[in-house]
Amino acid sequence: MTLQITEDSRFLRRMTFRLMLPSLCVMLCLALSNVVDSLVLGIRLRENGLAAVSLTLPIYMVYNVLDLALSTGGSLTYVRLLTEGRAKEARAHFSEITLLAVLMSVPFVLLGIFFTPQVVRLLGAHPKQGEVYLLAQGYAHILLLAAPLFFLKNVLYEFIRNDDGEKLAAFGFITGTAADFILNFVFVLGLDMGVRGAILATICGQFLSLFIYACHLLHPQSVLRFSPEKPDFRRIGSSLRIGFAGSSKYGMQFIYLLCANRLLIGMFDAEGVAIFDLILNIGYIVFAIFDGAQSTVQPLAATLASEQNIAAAKRIFILTTVTGMLLTAAGIALCISFAPLLCALFGLDSADVAKDAAASLRIYLLSVLPAGLNMMLGSYEQALGRKKLCFLMTLLRNFAVQIPVMMIFCLLRSISQFYYFCLVTELLSTVIWLIGARISGQSLIGETDALPTLHTGLYGEDSDIGRLLNETAAFCEKWNADKTQTYFTTLTVEEVCTAILANTAQFSRRTRNRLYIQITLIAKPDGDFELHLRDNARSFNPFSMYTRRFRRTDAEKDTDTLGILIVKEKAKHFFYRRYLGFNVLVITV
Incomplete structure (x- = not known):
C-alpha cells in the first residue's frame, strides 16, 4: 500500500502542477483584466472613475451567476462523462450548454438596448451624482450589449481546459487579457475615450480569446465538438444544480455590492x-492564486471521484490548498508593505483619502487566508458533487453571515474599521459550516470510496503482471463475478498492460524503468466491472495500434494481437484519450 500511494503521488503531483501553472497564469491575468479598468479610469478620472466602475460591478456578478453555473457545472459533467468513456454524450452536453449560454445572454442585450438608465439607477447611481451617473451609464450600456461574449468565453474556456487543452485555454485567456490591458491604456489614456474606451478594450479582448478557442474545436485530435442533439434536460438540470451551488455566490455578491455601495456612498x-x-x-x-487553485482542484477531484479514488482526490485538495496558502501569504505581505503606493497607483493620493485607504486595505488583507481556505473547501465539495455542503459555504460567507456582519460594522462610522467585517465573516462562516457538516454526518474531505474498488498498478520495467492478475481475479470473485466475467476482466488487464509494456520496449532502459501504470477496477451496481488505466508512456492507444497490426499480419501467429482484439470485441465499452500528459483508458467488461 505504501508503494501504491508513493507511485500514485507521481501521477497526482504531475497532474496537479501541469494544470495549476496555467490556471494560476490565467487567474492572475483575469485579476489584471478586472483591475485595469479601475486603474486607468482612476488615473484619468480619479475618484469619480473608480466610483462609476464600482457601481456597475453588480452586472458582472449577475453574469458570473449564470455563465459560471453553465461553464463549471457543464464542464464537471463533461469530465465525468469522459472519465466514464461516454464521449458522444459529452459532446452533446457541450452543445447543450453552449446553446443555453447564448439564450441566457439575450435578455441582457435587450436591457442594454432599451433600459440602461433604469438599470443604472437600480445599481445605486442617480442623476444628482452628476459625472458619476453619466460615467456609470456609459459603461453599463456597452457591458450589457456584450453579454454573449462573456458567456461564451467562460463556457469555452472551462470545456477546453478539461479536454486536454489547458495550454490553449490559458493562451487564449492570457492573450485576450493582454489585449484588454494594452487597449485600455490606448483608448482611455491615449485617445481619452473614458469609460467607453475601458469597456471597448475588454470586448476586444473577449473577441480575441474566442477566436483562439475556436482553433481547439477544429483540431482533429480534440474530443470537444459542437454536436447538437435532442437536449437531455435531466442532464442539463444536474449540471446547473452543481454549477449554481458555487456560482450562486455571485448572486449574493450582487446583493452585497448593492448594499455596500449604497451604504458607503451615503456615509462617505x-x-x-x-x-x-x-x-x-x-x-x-x-485571490487570483486561490482562484487558480480552485480551477485545479475541481476537474482533478471530479475525475478521481469518478474513478472512486477519493483518497487521491483528498491529496489533490491538500496539495493545492497548501500551495495556494503559501503563495498568497507572500502576496499579502507585499501588499501590506506597499499599501500607500498601491493607493496612489489607483489615484487615491490626497493626504486624507490615502491614509484611510491604506488602513482599510491592510485590515481587509487579514481576511484573505481564512477566505481562501473557505473557497477551497467549497470548491472541493462541489467537485465531489456534494451540492448542499458547497451551497452552505457559499450562502454563509456571501450572504447569511456577510450582510448582517457588514451592517453591524457600519455602526462604527469609520471607513477603515468597517473592513474588519471581512475577517469576522470568514471566521464565523468556517465555524458554522463545520457545525453544519458535522450535523449532516458527512466527512468533510472523506476517504471512503462509494463503490467497491481495487486500486493497484505496475511500476517500472520489471513489473509483476502475475501479481496484478491475482489481485484482479480475487477482487472479481469477491464481488460475485462469474467465471466468464472474471476471465475476461483478467484477460483485459493482462492484454492491455502487456501492450503498454511492449510499446515501451523500443525506448531506453531508463524510460522503461520510469513507466507507471495506475489501475482502478470498480464493481458497478449493475454487475459490470469498469477498468480505468492511466500510464505515463508516450501517446499510445492499444486498441487502434493493434487493430492496424492485425490487418497487416497473421493473427494466428500473433497471440498478443489476437488477445487485444478479443478484448475489444468482448468489452461493452472502451474509450481512450490523452489527458494532462497521460494515456487514459476506460473499459467496461
Whole structure:
C-alpha cells in the first residue's frame, strides 16, 4: 500500500502542477483584466472613475451567476462523462450548454438596448451624482450589449481546459487579457475615450480569446465538438444544480455590492465607494492564486471521484490548498508593505483619502487566508458533487453571515474599521459550516470510496503482471463475478498492460524503468466491472495500434494481437484519450 500511494503521488503531483501553472497564469491575468479598468479610469478620472466602475460591478456578478453555473457545472459533467468513456454524450452536453449560454445572454442585450438608465439607477447611481451617473451609464450600456461574449468565453474556456487543452485555454485567456490591458491604456489614456474606451478594450479582448478557442474545436485530435442533439434536460438540470451551488455566490455578491455601495456612498460620498473599489481590485489580485487553485482542484477531484479514488482526490485538495496558502501569504505581505503606493497607483493620493485607504486595505488583507481556505473547501465539495455542503459555504460567507456582519460594522462610522467585517465573516462562516457538516454526518474531505474498488498498478520495467492478475481475479470473485466475467476482466488487464509494456520496449532502459501504470477496477451496481488505466508512456492507444497490426499480419501467429482484439470485441465499452500528459483508458467488461 505504501508503494501504491508513493507511485500514485507521481501521477497526482504531475497532474496537479501541469494544470495549476496555467490556471494560476490565467487567474492572475483575469485579476489584471478586472483591475485595469479601475486603474486607468482612476488615473484619468480619479475618484469619480473608480466610483462609476464600482457601481456597475453588480452586472458582472449577475453574469458570473449564470455563465459560471453553465461553464463549471457543464464542464464537471463533461469530465465525468469522459472519465466514464461516454464521449458522444459529452459532446452533446457541450452543445447543450453552449446553446443555453447564448439564450441566457439575450435578455441582457435587450436591457442594454432599451433600459440602461433604469438599470443604472437600480445599481445605486442617480442623476444628482452628476459625472458619476453619466460615467456609470456609459459603461453599463456597452457591458450589457456584450453579454454573449462573456458567456461564451467562460463556457469555452472551462470545456477546453478539461479536454486536454489547458495550454490553449490559458493562451487564449492570457492573450485576450493582454489585449484588454494594452487597449485600455490606448483608448482611455491615449485617445481619452473614458469609460467607453475601458469597456471597448475588454470586448476586444473577449473577441480575441474566442477566436483562439475556436482553433481547439477544429483540431482533429480534440474530443470537444459542437454536436447538437435532442437536449437531455435531466442532464442539463444536474449540471446547473452543481454549477449554481458555487456560482450562486455571485448572486449574493450582487446583493452585497448593492448594499455596500449604497451604504458607503451615503456615509462617505464618492470617497467611500472609491476606497471600496480599490479594495475589490486588490482582492482580485491576491485571490487570483486561490482562484487558480480552485480551477485545479475541481476537474482533478471530479475525475478521481469518478474513478472512486477519493483518497487521491483528498491529496489533490491538500496539495493545492497548501500551495495556494503559501503563495498568497507572500502576496499579502507585499501588499501590506506597499499599501500607500498601491493607493496612489489607483489615484487615491490626497493626504486624507490615502491614509484611510491604506488602513482599510491592510485590515481587509487579514481576511484573505481564512477566505481562501473557505473557497477551497467549497470548491472541493462541489467537485465531489456534494451540492448542499458547497451551497452552505457559499450562502454563509456571501450572504447569511456577510450582510448582517457588514451592517453591524457600519455602526462604527469609520471607513477603515468597517473592513474588519471581512475577517469576522470568514471566521464565523468556517465555524458554522463545520457545525453544519458535522450535523449532516458527512466527512468533510472523506476517504471512503462509494463503490467497491481495487486500486493497484505496475511500476517500472520489471513489473509483476502475475501479481496484478491475482489481485484482479480475487477482487472479481469477491464481488460475485462469474467465471466468464472474471476471465475476461483478467484477460483485459493482462492484454492491455502487456501492450503498454511492449510499446515501451523500443525506448531506453531508463524510460522503461520510469513507466507507471495506475489501475482502478470498480464493481458497478449493475454487475459490470469498469477498468480505468492511466500510464505515463508516450501517446499510445492499444486498441487502434493493434487493430492496424492485425490487418497487416497473421493473427494466428500473433497471440498478443489476437488477445487485444478479443478484448475489444468482448468489452461493452472502451474509450481512450490523452489527458494532462497521460494515456487514459476506460473499459467496461
